[in-house]
Amino acid sequence: MATTVYKTSPYNRISRQLADYAASGLSILSTVLVVAPLVAIFLYLVYKGAGSLNLAFFTQVPKPVGESGGGMANAIFGSAVLLLIGSVVGVPIGIAGGIFLAEFGRGSRLANAVRFTADVLNGVPSIVMGISVYSLIVLPQKHFSALSGGVALGIMMIPTITRTTEEMLLMVPNSIREAALGLGVPNWRSVLAISLRTASPGVITGCMLAFARVAGETAPLLFTAFGNQFWSADLNQPIAALPLQIFVYAISPYDEWHRLAWAGALVLIVLIVVSVALVRYVTSRGVLKGAS
Amino acid sequence: MASAAGSSPSFDPADSSAPGLNKPASEISPIRKFLQSRGSSAALDKAFAGLMVVCALTIFAIVALILFELVMRSRLSIAKFGIGFFFKQAWDPVSGQFGALPFIYGTLVSSLLGLLIAVPLAVGVAIFITEMCPKPLRAPLSFITELLAAIPSVVYGLWAVFVLVPLLREHINPVLAKFLGWTGLFGGPNYGIGMLAAGVILAIMILPVISSLTREVMISVPHSQREAVLALGATRWEMIRMGVLRNARIGIVGSIILGLGRALGETMAVTMVIGNRPEIAKSLFAPGYSMASVIANEFSEASDDLYLSALVEIGLALFLVTIVVNALARLLVWAVTRGTPARVS
Numbered sequence: 242m243a244t245t246v247y248k249t250s251p252y253n254r255i256s257r258q259l260a261d262y263a264a265s266g267l268s269i270l271s272t273v274l275v276v277a278p279l280v281a282i283f284l285y286l287v288y289k290g291a292g293s294l295n296l297a298f299f300t301q302v303p304k305p306v307g308e309s310g311g312g313m314a315n316a317i318f319g320s321a322v323l324l325l326i327g328s329v330v331g332v333p334i335g336i337a338g339g340i341f342l343a344e345f346g347r348g349s350r351l352a353n354a355v356r357f358t359a360d361v362l363n364g365v366p367s368i369v370m371g372i373s374v375y376s377l378i379v380l381p382q383k384h385f386s387a388l389s390g391g392v393a394l395g396i397m398m399i400p401t402i403t404r405t406t407e408e409m410l411l412m413v414p415n416s417i418r419e420a421a422l423g424l425g426v427p428n429w430r431s432v433l434a435i436s437l438r439t440a441s442p443g444v445i446t447g448c449m450l451a452f453a454r455v456a457g458e459t460a461p462l463l464f465t466a467f468g469n470q471f472w473s474a475d476l477n478q479p480i481a482a483l484p485l486q487i488f489v490y491a492i493s494p495y496d497e498w499h500r501l502a503w504a505g506a507l508v509l510i511v512l513i514v515v516s517v518a519l520v521r522y523v524t525s526r527g528v529l530k531g532a533s
Numbered sequence: 534m535a536s537a538a539g540s541s542p543s544f545d546p547a548d549s550s551a552p553g554l555n556k557p558a559s560e561i562s563p564i565r566k567f568l569q570s571r572g573s574s575a576a577l578d579k580a581f582a583g584l585m586v587v588c589a590l591t592i593f594a595i596v597a598l599i600l601f602e603l604v605m606r607s608r609l610s611i612a613k614f615g616i617g618f619f620f621k622q623a624w625d626p627v628s629g630q631f632g633a634l635p636f637i638y639g640t641l642v643s644s645l646l647g648l649l650i651a652v653p654l655a656v657g658v659a660i661f662i663t664e665m666c667p668k669p670l671r672a673p674l675s676f677i678t679e680l681l682a683a684i685p686s687v688v689y690g691l692w693a694v695f696v697l698v699p700l701l702r703e704h705i706n707p708v709l710a711k712f713l714g715w716t717g718l719f720g721g722p723n724y725g726i727g728m729l730a731a732g733v734i735l736a737i738m739i740l741p742v743i744s745s746l747t748r749e750v751m752i753s754v755p756h757s758q759r760e761a762v763l764a765l766g767a768t769r770w771e772m773i774r775m776g777v778l779r780n781a782r783i784g785i786v787g788s789i790i791l792g793l794g795r796a797l798g799e800t801m802a803v804t805m806v807i808g809n810r811p812e813i814a815k816s817l818f819a820p821g822y823s824m825a826s827v828i829a830n831e832f833s834e835a836s837d838d839l840y841l842s843a844l845v846e847i848g849l850a851l852f853l854v855t856i857v858v859n860a861l862a863r864l865l866v867w868a869v870t871r872g873t874p875a876r877v878s
Contacts, residue, residue, distance in 0.1 A: 257768050264770035265665060271657025272674065275744070278737050279681050282692045289695075337588030345582050346589070355589045357863070358596055364791075364859030365599065366798025368825045369852045372832060372845055373599040376606045396595055403592065419562065429581035457685020460800040460825070464832055484687045488801060491691045499695070506688045517683045521676060 283510075290507025293500040298508075303470050303486075309497050313505050315472045319387070319481040320456065322474070323466055326391020327455055331398030332448055336437075338399065339406025339444070344432050356404070363400035370397055371461035379465060387473070387480035390466025394458060398451035405447025409440035446520045453516040457509055459484040483509055599852065607846035609839055618846060624811040626835070631843035633850065635811040639728070639821035640851075643803060644796035646732025646817070647739055652789055654736075655743035662744075663751045664773050675748070682741035690805035693734045698725040698806055701733070706818060721816040724808065729817040731807040735799060739792040746791060750784030750869050751777055787865025794858040798851060800825040824851050 297312045304311030338355065346352030370393055378389040413436045421431040437444065459482075462468075467479035468489060483505055490502035604611075610618065610631060621632025662674050702725030709719040709729075719729075754777050762776035778785070808820020809830060824847050835841040 257771065261768040261770040264660075264773070268657040268661040268665060271654040272661045275654055275658050275681075275740055276674070276677055279677055281696070282684065282689070285692065285696060286688070334588050334591050337585050338592055341585040341589035345585055351586075351589075355592055357860070358592050360863050361856050361859055362592060362596055364794050364798075364855050365596075366800065366825060366851055366855055368798065368800040368828050369599070369603070369848050369855075372606075372828060372848045373602050375832075376602045376845070377598065399592060399595070403589075415562075419564070423564075428578040432581070453683060457687065459685070459687045460829060463829055467833075484685055484801075487691060488687050488805075491687070491694055492805060502691055506691050509685060510688055513683050513685065514680060517680060518676075521679070 286503065286507050286510060289500075289503035293504040294507060298501070298504050302472060303501070306495060306498075311501070313481075313483065313486055313501060313508075315469065316481040316483045316486040316505065317508070319466070319469065319473070320483040322387055322476075322480060323391045323394055323462070323482055324452065324456060326388060326476070327394030327398055328448070328452065330392055330395025331451065332402060334395075335399045335402025335448070335451070336406050336444060338403035339410060339447075340432060340437065342403065342407040343410035344436060356407070359400040359403045362396075363404075366460075367397065367458050368460040368463075371464050374461065375464040382477075384477070385465060385467035385479040386477050387466055388476045390462045390480065390482065391476075393461040393465050394455040397455050397458065397461065398448075401451035401454060402444075402447050405450065406440070406444050409443030409447065410436055412443070413439045442523055446523050449516050449520050453513045453520075456513060457484050459488050603845055603849040603852060607842045607849050609842035610846045611842075613839065614843075618843070619850070622813065626831075626837075626840045629837075629839055631839070633824070633843075633847050635813050636822050636824040636827050636847060637850075638813050639731075639807065639823040640797055640825070642817075642821070643728055643731040643735055643807065643823055644793055646728065647735030647796045648789065648793055650733065650736035651740045651743055651792060655740050655788075655792070656747055656785065658740075658744045659747035659751055660773055660777075663748055664769070664777065675745070678741045678744055681737070682745070686738070686799060686801040687805075689734055689738055690802035693730060693802055693806045697734060698730050701725050701730055710818075717815050718817050721814070721818050723818050724820065726806050726808045726820060727818050728807065728814075728821045731803045731821070731823070732817070734802045734806055735796045738799060738802060739795050742795050743788050743792040746788030746866060747781075747785050750781045750788065750866065753784075753869060754780045781869060784866050784869030787862045787867075787869070790858055790862035790865065794855050794862060797858065798825060798855050800829050804829050824848075 295312075297310055298314075299312060299317065300314050301310065301312035302315045303313065338359065342352050342356060346355065374389050374393040374396070378392060379385055382389070417435055417439060418431055421435045422428065426435070462482050462485050466482050466485065468485045469479045469481040473480050487502045487505045487509070490498040490505070493499070614621070614631060618631065619633050619637060621630075622634045623630040623632045624635060625631075658674075658678065662671060662678075666674060702723060706719070706723045706725070706729070710723065713719045758776045758780055759772055762772045767775065803823050804826035807823055807826060809822055809826060810820040811822045811827070812819070814821065828844050828848055828851075832841070832844050835844055
């Protein structure tokens with residue numbers, strides 16, 4: 242059978258060649274189809290957003306319906322507060338988890354379980370995170386609060402930070418650790434001052450990735466931070482957040498609010514693109530140059 | 534992109550398929566052990582190690598706590614409706630009748646629609662980037678796909694509401710109705726918003742997830758496989774089909790399932806375009822509702838306990854399903870990228 246199949250006839254060769262061309266064409270086409278929406282989204286966002294951005298957007302709070310003008314200063318501030326709380330919750334636990342995986346639990350069953358759980362946590366839908374934190378913090382407290390929103394964001398940051406920290410620490414060569422121990426440095430100091438320090442560009446990268454990811458999260462904030470039309474810096478009160486405000490404005494029927502939603506989306510996306518690009522720059526430079 | 538953090542972007546992929554990946558990890562030299570177990574700092578060391586373990590265990594605690602809270606808050610509705618909750622179509626907060634079927638249907642249909650659109654495109658992009666793309670284009674292209682993953686859901690939703698929905702309503706839906714209307718899938722009133730819009734926006738959102746993981750899996754196929762197929766006289770497409778895709782198929786399936794997990798839990802963009810009507814309609818133009826969006830829309834206005842607990846039960850179902858889906862996907866992706874020698878079949 243084999244001999245007959247592989248007997249080359251001109252027809253066979255042509256059809257194979259055609260299949261090759263077709264496959265190449267299709268994969269190029271699909272790449273174009275994928276790149277197109279991104280370019281479309283981005284250009285449209287810049288076009289709509291740039292037209293609506295002005296100084297008032299960054300300095301004023303939202304105006305009531307019907308009045309034009311106003312901005313999202315309180316939402317930008319609120320997002321900053323929420324992200325700060327999130328980082329305070331998420332970064333230490335995330336990094337410590339990564340240190341455990343890379344320095345203490347290597348290859349152990351516990352470490353595998355932690356790694357797997359972190360991946361599971363990463364896949365939990367953000368809306369589910371929202372209702373869990375709602376029933377954990379908001380219900381007992383009986384009111385929405387900035388604190389609960391920040392905690393929800395912090396929990397969402399943990400898995401990303403843990404996994405990147407682990408990976409970066411694993412790239413630190415053992416000889417460096419042993420050199421430190423050989424000089425009489427206690428293990429905890431060697432972990433913090435040698436391993437973690439060597440891996441710090443990568444660890445920071447991981448934190449920024451997590452940060453950029455939760456910066457745009459809306460769903461976990463719906464029932465925790467809740468949103469606020471006014472200035473608020475009270476951690477026990479509802480607080481505005483940029484993605485929440487964009488959501489509320491986008492589904493509203495008012496043109497003026499749509500305008501603000503576009504401006505907010507542009508601000509959000511610029512923030513995220515800059516941090517992703519920065520991350521990419523840092524990693525492409527070689528995270529642990531000179532170390533390995 | 535965030536979910537791809539599991540597999541290191543900076544490891545040399547050729548290394549990770551080599552059998553000795555954990556070489557530096559498993560050996561701790563006896564000298565080091567000796568130095569660590571002795572001296573004045575041993576107590577402090579133990580305390581530090583303990584602290585790190587506690588932090589790592591926090592991750593368990595969080596997942597357990599989420600599960601516990603969801604079960605506790607939904608027990609009212611679990612007790613009242615039992616398993617029938619998932620098979621009933623009624624959703625009537627006024628008379629206290631709750632059934633999750635329309636939402637399950639909406640989530641499944643929109644996610645599968647998204648997959649249907651996204652998978653061929655994602656695999657095509659991965660093939661293009663790994664096998665065909667000229668080198669200078671490779672980095673910008675993967676950067677662009679990464680960017681797609683970084684755009685927040687609410688921005689996708691905003692774009693979908695103001696650009697995609699009008700586009701579907703004015704240009705694409707009429708064409709679909711004209712040529713495929715006989716299937717019954719593309720009939721009825723054409724609002725623009727509806728199941729189809731949700732499927733398309735989901736496709737755009739899960740594309741980068743699937744394509745970046747597929748790319749990783751394809752990169753981890755050893756070069757010798759490609760060279761062997763080429764040496765037998767294969768064209769490039771035959772090389773990709775026999776040498777790469779066949780070896781990477783388990784990992785590709787894994788990345789598709791991971792994309793499914795993402796689509797199932799996606800909230801904001803879907804909420805903004807799916808139409809939010811708890812009905813099961815055959816037409817993809819008709820508005821629907823998804824599990825995540827019913828929670829997003831109705832949770833804060835749920836007045837009585839039963840209503841709230843029915844919504845939490847939907848959340849619980851979503852949580853369990855995404856855990857299973859994600860675990861499955863991880864295992865499949867790991868099976869390929871982690872040192873298992875490529876099987877020739």
